[in-house]
Amino acid sequence: QSPTDNAGGGRSGALSPPPFVEDLQRIDVNPPRGTRDFPPEEMRLRNWLFNNFKEVSCLFGFEEVDFPVLESEALFVRKAGEEIRDQLYCFEDRGNRRVALRPELTPSLARLVIQKGKSLSLPLKWFAVGQCWRYERMTRGRRREHYQWNMDIIGVPEVTAEAEIISSIITFFKRIGITASDVGFKVSSRKVLQEVLMRYSIPEESFGKVCIIIDKIEKIPLDDIKKELKFAGVSAEATEKLLQVLSIKSLTKLEEILGGTGDAIADLKQLFSLAEKFGYSEWIQFDASIVRGLAYYTGIVFEGFDREGKLRAICGGGRYDRLLSTFGGDDIPACGFGFGDAVIVELLKEKGLLPELGLQVENIVCALDPDLQGAAATVATILREKGQSVDLVLENKPLKWVFKRAARINASRLILVGISEWQKGMVGVKILSSGEQHEIKLDEL
Numbered sequence: 001q002s003p004t005d006n007a008g009g010g011r012s013g014a015l016s017p018p019p020f021v022e023d024l025q026r027i028d029v030n031p032p033r034g035t036r037d038f039p040p041e042e043m044r045l046r047n048w049l050f051n052n053f054k055e056v057s058c059l060f061g062f063e064e065v066d067f068p069v070l071e072s073e074a075l076f077v078r079k080a081g082e083e084i085r086d087q088l089y090c091f092e093d094r095g096n097r098r099v100a101l102r103p104e105l106t107p108s109l110a111r112l113v114i115q116k117g118k119s120l121s122l123p124l125k126w127f128a129v130g131q132c133w134r135y136e137r138m139t140r141g142r143r144r145e146h147y148q149w150n151m152d153i154i155g156v157p158e159v160t161a162e163a164e165i166i167s168s169i170i171t172f173f174k175r176i177g178i179t180a181s182d183v184g185f186k187v188s189s190r191k192v193l194q195e196v197l198m199r200y201s202i203p204e205e206s207f208g209k210v211c212i213i214i215d216k217i218e219k220i221p222l223d224d225i226k227k228e229l230k231f232a233g234v235s236a237e238a239t240e241k242l243l244q245v246l247s248i249k250s251l252t253k254l255e256e257i258l259g260g261t262g263d264a265i266a267d268l269k270q271l272f273s274l275a276e277k278f279g280y281s282e283w284i285q286f287d288a289s290i291v292r293g294l295a296y297y298t299g300i301v302f303e304g305f306d307r308e309g310k311l312r313a314i315c316g317g318g319r320y321d322r323l324l325s326t327f328g329g330d331d332i333p334a335c336g337f338g339f340g341d342a343v344i345v346e347l348l349k350e351k352g353l354l355p356e357l358g359l360q361v362e363n364i365v366c367a368l369d370p371d372l373q374g375a376a377a378t379v380a381t382i383l384r385e386k387g388q389s390v391d392l393v394l395e396n397k398p399l400k401w402v403f404k405r406a407a408r409i410n411a412s413r414l415i416l417v418g419i420s421e422w423q424k425g426m427v428g429v430k431i432l433s434s435g436e437q438h439e440i441k442l443d444e445l
């Protein structure tokens with residue numbers, strides 16, 4: 001914008017429509033349906049949350065990665081009947097390519113691992129915090145975007161990987177004041193279902209679909225679950241057995257039903273043993289009904305829940321050993337989790353744990369005379385080059401206005417650039433907490 005442009009707001013005349021706007025209609029200033037703006041206060045909370053995500057990830061030795069929000073639709077077109085597929089925010093771009101706003105991060109991670117191939121030395125420990133999307137009919141008024149924290153370990157087949165990532169989430173919870181009395185983890189394994197289905201000769205390719213149906217067990221009537229299982233080729237007898245197994249809440253009972261030789265029991269026993277060694281036994285419990293709603297899980301699955309039962313799942317994850325091969329890559333064992341930015345904030349509100357995050361500026365610098373605006377800029381630069389934050393008053397404002405702004409931005413010091421002090425190479429300093437005032441030389445700032 002050149003200074004001579006009179007874009008309707010210039011000093012020279014009455015407001016007229018800017019030349020580049022045809023018909024000046026007031027646009028809708030709200031963000032698109034289901035999306036959020038992050039004005040400063042909300043952005044401070046988001047940054048606080050994400051910084052905790054990232055600090056915990058680094059504490060566990062993970063490296064940060066990211067991927068495009070826009071991906072090929074092909075990455076997400078799984079045929080297991082997942083909600084995430086039904087709500088895919090997909091479209092055809094100007095190059096007639098089928099693309100989608102990512103609904104989750106794991107397929108992108110799998111794509112990158114395949115792309116990098118042999119150049120990667122396993123295991124990989126990667127984390128990401130990224131915006132994910134869904135296109136849901138606004139009838140339910142739910143959001144269409146959220147930010148997800150993901151941590152994934154790629155290349156470790158043992159359950160130690162799942163134990164490690166659960167430990168990282170618990171470390172996060174403890175950092176922000178959430179305890180085992182507030183939140184727990186329900187843990188199971190898809191191998192439990194697999195072992196039951198195999199006994200009834202349910203074909204392997206139905207496994208993902210059956211898991212997605214069972215994941216809806218608390219969301220739709222039991223009769224509908226049974227109908228959908230029947231439609232998926234599961235006999236009534238097998239269904240009854242499945243429902244019996246899903247109600248089990250103890251490993252001992254599960255072992256009685258399944259026998260003690262399968263991988264499901266072995267994995268779960270190892271996980272609970274490791275939990276004890278990590279020191280988080282009080283946080284986790286076995287619950288066979290946990291299957292999670294993503295088709296690609298193949299082993300341990302878990303979800304974080306609020307013990308008061310008021311909120312939706314806080315986070316969830318599990319092992320996905322076959323995902324890479326579905327994209328044509330070699331199978332590499334992997335596990336990970338997704339942790340959304342919405343339910344956790346609801347939980348923090350519930351628990352009175354939202355942090356106080358006011359704006360904090362060290363100095364507010366103000367020229368006491370319009371002719372000293374340049375001198376004020378010099379003072380601001382000196383302070384900033386010393387690493388001190390400065391809010392520089394940019395217009396000729398009355399002191400009452402300056403004090404009001406200083407209070408609003410929570411400034412520690414008011415630096416006053418006045419003619420008499422300036423002529424001595426000094427400025428006035430007021431410590432706003434105590435009211436103490438003195439003059440100092442520029443190099444003492």
Ligand SMILES: Nc1ccc(Br)nc1
Pocket residue numbers: 084103104132133134143144145146
């Ligand atoms: N997958 C997904 C994406 C966006 C939202 Br909001 N929730 C879930």
